[in-house]
Amino acid sequence: MEKRKFGYARVSSTSQNLDRQIMVLKKYVAEENIVVDKKSGKDLEREGYLALKGPMGLRKGDTLYVVSLDRLSRNKKNITSEIKWFQEKGIDLRILDLPTTMADFPEEQKWIKEMINNILIEVLGSFAEQERITIRKRQQAGIEAAKKKGKYLGRPVIAKPDNYDEVMVRWKAKEISSVEARKLLGGVKKNTFYRWVKEEK
Template sequence: MRVYGYARVSSKEQHLDRQITALRQFGVEDRNIIEEKASGKDFNRPNYAVLRNALLREGDVLVVTSLDRLSRNKVDIKEELEYYRQQNVRIKVLDLPTTLIDLAEGEDWVLDMVNHILIEVLSSIAEQERVTIRKRQEEGIAAAKAKGKKFGRPEIMMPEDFPQQLERVKRQEISAKQLMQELGLKRNTYYRFVHELEQLS
């Protein structure tokens, strides 16, 4: 039996220290702690995929600090836990004490029943948190847009001397392609500027 730990945060700016410390204190060896900085909205995570599909074997134990480290999607959590149950991989969740209990042979049904109730409740909470976070993000973006804030790449402004530079192309002193290279403009940006000047004339 091998014991693995999985630690996850959603973004590169967040830290894994607290989770890693908790896993170490529980007895998981550093070499068996899999770290990841990725969203919990689904299981499309490379390090987790290696842990699940290549490392964990029948009889092993997977330890996480909380259920939402696996996922924040209720359906996904339940399906994943069922997968591990079928693979005979034990899941231990540090903030779910009942998942840490080792019962005598034949008493596993007690643990399964209690865990099922807890998982149902906590996976619902985890999913609701994800929905709430997304809603707050959308509201924040909408409020910022209402104040005139723009998102995405800033639009490239026309150089002040572009009309004069364009005259060189019209006089056939240089080609349009050469002017694009001189000004560091992409084709679509160049022709947007040309169109804007034509609209003004």
């Protein structure tokens, strides 16, 4: 059976760019064999990655290239389980910034490669998880600081127009429909209109 080569690239959000990872992976893998995801590394529920592990994806003897270990996951437990899965399935995992995974060992010395890689991956997995925890703490600290300063993170609050009270009186008296009320209020969206109604209650 022919041994195939695949690449996997991941960024955490749709606003981030995959170009750098793809450019590096193309040195080892045909571009059409590079699978990508734009999703957090906190878990393994990613469409591209799950497809790689599915029935039509990786099989024994194949090689998977990733730029760095944290592209697989930032969760240490998941990293450990995934490395074990690759080993059990006979898939050669090559991490570009981990030189020992890129080296070819004679068959009788492969156990040495696995031993070294397992130690390094254990350490790097801890770093990846700690970085994820640190990022979350920074984000939370930023949110708390913004709240204390009175800044609103997320969707901006839509100000009620000057004729709001007058229009709402007419709507509550059933003189006008909600569609007409929204038009008179400057064409606000339905969810905004009913949020205002809920706030009044």
